[in-house]
Structure formats: C-alpha cells, structure tokens
Amino acid sequence: MKYWRETLAVAQRILIELFRRRRSLIFWSVFPIALLLLNGFIFAERAQQSMAFAFENATPTTLAFENAAPTTLVGAALFFSCLGGTVTTVVAEREQQTLKRLFISPLSGTSYFLGIFVAHCCIGVGQSFLVYAIASFWKAKFQGSLLLGAIIILLSIISYVGVGFVLGTQLARRADDINALVATFGVPLLILGGAFIPSFIFPQFLLNLATFDPIYHMTEALLGVSANGNGLTEISFHFWFLFGFAILMIGAGWLSYRRMLRVERRL
Amino acid sequence: MLLIENINKSYGKRQVLQNLNLQINFGEIYGLLGPNGAGKTTTINIICNLLKADSGNIKINNQPVSEKTKSIIGVAPQENLLYQGLSCKENLDFFAQIYGLRRKVRQLQVDNCLAAVNLLDRANSTVETLSGGMKRRLNIAVALVHQPKLVILDEPTTGLDIEARYEIWELIRKLRHQGITILLTTHLLDEAERLCQKIGILKNGQIVAEGTLPELQKLIPAKEIVTVQTAEEEKAIARAIELGFIHRHYGNELAFWLPESLELKEIIAAFDGISLASISRQPIKLEHIYLEVTKQGTGD
Ligand SMILES: Nc1ncnc2c1ncn2[C@@H]1O[C@H](COP(=O)(O)OP(=O)(O)OP(=O)(O)O)[C@@H](O)[C@H]1O
Ligand SMILES: [Mg+2]
Numbered sequence: 001m002k003y004w005r006e007t008l009a010v011a012q013r014i015l016i017e018l019f020r021r022r023r024s025l026i027f028w029s030v031f032p033i034a035l036l037l038l039n040g041f042i043f044a045e046r047a048q049q050s051m052a053f054a055f056e057n058a059t060p061t062t063l064a065f066e067n068a069a070p071t072t073l074v075g076a077a078l079f080f081s082c083l084g085g086t087v088t089t090v091v092a093e094r095e096q097q098t099l100k101r102l103f104i105s106p107l108s109g110t111s112y113f114l115g116i117f118v119a120h121c122c123i124g125v126g127q128s129f130l131v132y133a134i135a136s137f138w139k140a141k142f143q144g145s146l147l148l149g150a151i152i153i154l155l156s157i158i159s160y161v162g163v164g165f166v167l168g169t170q171l172a173r174r175a176d177d178i179n180a181l182v183a184t185f186g187v188p189l190l191i192l193g194g195a196f197i198p199s200f201i202f203p204q205f206l207l208n209l210a211t212f213d214p215i216y217h218m219t220e221a222l223l224g225v226s227a228n229g230n231g232l233t234e235i236s237f238h239f240w241f242l243f244g245f246a247i248l249m250i251g252a253g254w255l256s257y258r259r260m261l262r263v264e265r266r267l
Numbered sequence: 268m269l270l271i272e273n274i275n276k277s278y279g280k281r282q283v284l285q286n287l288n289l290q291i292n293f294g295e296i297y298g299l300l301g302p303n304g305a306g307k308t309t310t311i312n313i314i315c316n317l318l319k320a321d322s323g324n325i326k327i328n329n330q331p332v333s334e335k336t337k338s339i340i341g342v343a344p345q346e347n348l349l350y351q352g353l354s355c356k357e358n359l360d361f362f363a364q365i366y367g368l369r370r371k372v373r374q375l376q377v378d379n380c381l382a383a384v385n386l387l388d389r390a391n392s393t394v395e396t397l398s399g400g401m402k403r404r405l406n407i408a409v410a411l412v413h414q415p416k417l418v419i420l421d422e423p424t425t426g427l428d429i430e431a432r433y434e435i436w437e438l439i440r441k442l443r444h445q446g447i448t449i450l451l452t453t454h455l456l457d458e459a460e461r462l463c464q465k466i467g468i469l470k471n472g473q474i475v476a477e478g479t480l481p482e483l484q485k486l487i488p489a490k491e492i493v494t495v496q497t498a499e500e501e502k503a504i505a506r507a508i509e510l511g512f513i514h515r516h517y518g519n520e521l522a523f524w525l526p527e528s529l530e531l532k533e534i535i536a537a538f539d540g541i542s543l544a545s546i547s548r549q550p551i552k553l554e555h556i557y558l559e560v561t562k563q564g565t566g567d
Pocket of ligand 1: 278283301302303304305306307308309310
C-alpha cells in the first residue's frame with residue numbers, strides 16, 4: 001500500500017510536469033509518426049519492387065506498415081521517450097536538488113524507481129497506440145498474440161527505464177551530458193538494432209554483432225509477433241534475451257540508486 | 268523532543284562533531300548558531316538519518332533515529348528544493364502523498380499550509396513564476412505539510428527583505444503556538460534573539476555555550492557595553508584598563524564592558540582628556556556573546 005501510493009505520487013508528478021512542458025510530449029509524438037511514415041514508405045517501395053511479399057489480400061503498403069510499426073515503436077520511439085525521458089527526469093531531479101528532499105522523506109528507492117517506470121510506461125503505451133493507430137490507416141494489423149506483444153513492449157520499457165536510471169544516476173551530471181550520451185551510444189545501437197534500417201539487409205558480421213544489442217532483440221521479437229504472427233517458440237531466443245536483459249537492468253538500476261544514495265545523501 | 272548525546276562524526280580524518288550534546292524540549296524554538304563550517308548542517312543531516320554518527324545517541328520523541336522517525340521531522344533546507352515546473356499546490360500535494368497523507372487530510376493540509384505561508388492566491392502558479400520570498404515560504408510550507416512534530420529550519424530568512432523576514436518570523440511564532448518544536452539555524456543573531464527560547468552556539472563541532480538569552484548574558488561580566496570612536500585608541504584603552512573596564516574590538520569599533528551601569532556623564536567623565544568622536548551605549552546582545560564564545564582558542 002505504502003509503495004503503491006508512493007509510486008503513484010512519483011509517476012503523477014513526472015506526468016504533470018511533462019504535460020505542462022508540452023515540448024517533449026510533442027517531440028515524442030511527432031518523432032514516431034515521422035519515423036513510421038518514412039520507414040513505411042521506404043519498405044513499401046522495396047516490397048513493390050521485389051514482390052517478395054505478394055500475399056493474397058495484403059497490399060505491399062499494408063505489409064510495409066506492418067513491418068515498420070513494431071521496429072519504429074520499440075526501437076526508436078521508446079528509446080527516446082523511456083530511456084531519454086528517464087535520464088532527463090533523474091538528472092533534472094539532481095540539478096534542482098529535489099532529490100535531497102526525497103532523501104529526507106520516507107520515500108523508498110523501490111517506489112521511486114517504480115514511479116519513474118510507471119510514468120514512462122504511460123508514455124510508452126500512448127506511443128504504442130499512436131504508432132499502431134497510424135499504421136492501421138494502411139490496414140496494417142497486429143498479427144500475433146496481443147498479450148505477447150504487450151509483454152515485449154513492457155520488457156522493452158523496463159530495459160530502457162533501467163538503462164536510463166543507471167545513466168542518470170551515474171554518468172550524466174547535467175542536462176548537457178544527455179545529448180552527448182545519446183549521440184555517442186544511442187544512435188549506433190539503434191541502427192544496429194534495426195530501428196531505422198531493417199536487419200534483413202545487414203551483412204552477416206553485423207548480424208552477429210547485433211545479437212549483443214538488446215534493441216535488436218526488442219525489434220526482432222516484436223516484429224515476429226506483430227508482423228509475422230509468431231508465437232513464443234519462434235521468437236524464444238530474442239524474447240528470453242530481452243527478458244534477461246530487463247531483469248539485469250532492474251538490478252543495475254537498484255545498485256546505482258544505492259550508490260547514488262551513498263554519495264549524495266546529505267543536505 | 269530531541270536528545271543528542273555524545274555524538275562524534277568525522278569525514279575521513281577531519282573530526283567535524285566532537286562529543287556534541289544537545290537537548291530540545293517539547294514546544295521550544297532552539298537556535299543553533301555557529302560560524303561557517305561549525306557543523307550545523309552535519310548535525311541536521313544526522314538528525315534526519317541521512318548521515319550516521321560514528322558514535323553517540325540521538326532520540327527524537329524518545330525513539331532512536333531511523334527511517335521511521337523521518338516522518339516526525341519536517342525540514343526546510345538551506346536552499347529552496349522545489350519542483351520548478353509544478354505549482355505551489357502540486358508541490359505540496361506531492362510531498363503530502365510521499366508522507367502518506369490520505370486524500371481528504373491531504374487536501375485540507377495543502378490548503379492549511381498555503382494559508383499559513385500566505386500563498387493561497389498563488390496556489391496554482393508554477394514555482395518558476397514566484398518571487399524569491401514566495402519560494403522561500405513555499406520551501407517552509409513543504410516542511411510543514413505532513414504535520415511534523417519537529418521542524419528544522421536551516422537559515423529560513425537568508426536572502427529575504429525585511430518585510431518577508433517579519434512574515435516568516437510571525438509564521439515561526441505561530442508554529443510554536445501550535446505546539447511544534449523548532450530547530451532553527453541562522454547567521455542572523457538578531458533573528459535568534461527575537462525567536463528562540465534557547466540558544467546553542469556551535470564551534471568546531473562542540474556546543475561552546477547554551478542557554479536562554481539571560482543565561483547567556485551572564486557569560487559577559489558586564490552590565491552594558493559602551494562603544495566609542497576615537498583617534499586616540501591606545502590612550503582610551505590605557506584609561507579603560509586603569510578603570511577596570513574590559514575592552515574588545517568589534518569589527519573596527521572599540522568597545523568597553525562596564526561592570527556597573529553608569530550615568531552618561533560619568534562615562535564621559537571617565538574618558539576625560541581623550542578626544543572622542545562619538546560614544547554610544549547598548550545592552551549586552553547575543554552578538555557580543557557570540558563573538559566572545561566563538562573566538563576563544565583562536566586568540567583575538
Ligand atoms: N561531505 C563532506 N566531506 C568532507 N568534509 C565535509 C563534508 N561535508 C562537510 N564537511 C566538513 O564538515 C565541517 C562542517 O560542515 P557543515 O556543513 O556541517 O557546517 P555548517 O555549520 O553547516 O556551515 P555553514 O554555516 O557554512 O552552512 C566543515 O569543515 C566541512 O568542510
Ligand atoms: Mg550549513
């Protein structure tokens with residue numbers, strides 16, 4: 001009960017601030033829409049040429065959007081909202097020093113982490129609806145199990161929030177650091193993860209490398225379920241990798257919170 | 268209400284608190300004074316369970332300090348720690364939630380606190396748009412929202428104009444009347460003199476003087492203090508020594524402690540033959556006591 005209440009309070013606070021600032025909210029909706037449209041039309045062009053996707057009652061555009069939606073969502077949109085958003089939240093809290101006020105209060109670290117997670121979950125879920133709603137204009141459908149898809153999206157959000165928490169508490173000290181971090185590590189990982197360029201055109205050695213990139217597993221898992229109607233058995237490698245990574249990130253987030261407490265816990 | 272016994276704390280090799288003892292009784296305003304680096308903030312950190320003392324005991328409301336005692340305490344830190352993007356109301360509501368207040372009580376408390384610090388008309392303004400004084404008041408309101416029994420105010424009026432200061436003093440007195448115990452740190456001796464029932468002066472991690480103002484005044488063996496401006500300081504000091512007056516320099520003023528209250532003409536007569544540009548008399552103030560006890564050991 002205590003945890004639940006605290007979690008809600010933290011999540012609510014983050015969302016209120018976000019809705020008030022609006023700017024990041026607009027970015028986080030414009031970005032996935034733009035990316036989805038670009039990816040969709042690029043895929044559609046390729047699909048038409050190769051005719052590799054010539055199924056009975058699906059047009060190439062529909063297929064293209066069915067393929068673009070999951071990679072855009074889980075690879076790119078959630079990366080910036082959940083990872084970027086978490087780093088921003090934590091760094092802003094350290095910059096304003098409101099974190100100190102939280103240390104004085106009985107708020108537990110678990111609730112704090114959960115609160116950040118819940119807030120970004122709301123944003124992530126919003127983005128999921130947005131992406132699939134737009135994809136549905138071209139009659140794209142979610143082919144596989146919705147539950148499995150939801151679990152994959154959730155695991156992705158956990159992973160991103162966890163990484164964001166680690167970066168925000170350990171590496172980024174000021175808001176300026178965030179851009180540098182994202183550009184240096186984020187963008188290459190996104191490309192390697194298949195968020196912008198579909199992984200089936202990757203050379204083999206990049207594919208081998210990609211197996212170490214969690215984003216690759218997120219996109220592959222969701223792509224399998226969403227576009228190809230795969231079940232858990234077909235995507236099990238990607239799914240369990242993602243699952244393991246999410247658990248790892250919860251642990252890492254918890255450790256880095258502890259460390260931050262040790263270093264910064266004083267007025 | 269608060270009992271600190273023989274606390275020691277070191278940062279590495281530097282000992283910051285040495286056998287610190289401090290007792291604050293229920294319902295009093297305790298003023299903790301001391302030069303920069305004396306250990307005031309460190310003491311507050313230990314009371315809030317943010318730092319662990321190396322040895323010693325602390326009890327709040329008869330309970331040893333722990334995560335549980337955190338909700339008995341309300342702290343208004345030295346800086347204003349507020350969410351800039353939230354309104355006054357939302358800031359208060361958030362912290363009230365963190366402290367576990369239920370919705371009904373919370374709404375009531377948020378309004379009470381806004382009223383107490385005179386911010387009801389700005390309830391929905393975001394913190395960014397508030398003036399410095401308003402932020403300061405909101406910073407105090409956040410410390411009160413969960414109805415703590417002990418409130419710690421770390422330099423509450425620093426950086427405020429005199430009117431805002433009066434408002435905060437009024438608020439602090441109001442809190443005391445509601446039965447809240449207050450620990451106040453300040454560099455404004457005048458503030459401590461006005462508000463505090465008991466004053467402790469901290470130096471190098473030890474309380475070097477403690478008591479009510481009249482008790483502290485006994486530390487200076489004088490009835491009143493006379494300050495003079497003169498070009499012939501040495502002559503004036505020599506005369507004072509003849510007369511048995513103790514002399515001190517307060518900044519660039521020369522002052523004498525009068526063991527007995529004298530008539531003005533008697534004082535002037537005492538310095539007969541020395542040219543004085545001005546002469547003024549004043550009662551013994553906290554300032555004099557503070558300077559006396561904090562300079563010991565460092566020499567004048
Ligand atoms: N994290 C720290 N590591 C090492 N030394 C510290 C640390 N924090 C404080 N100190 C030292 O402890 C001593 C007491 O500091 P403290 O902040 O308690 O003083 P203060 O009385 O609050 O001073 P001020 O009036 O300037 O706020 C100082 O000498 C300071 O340098
Ligand atoms: Mg201090």
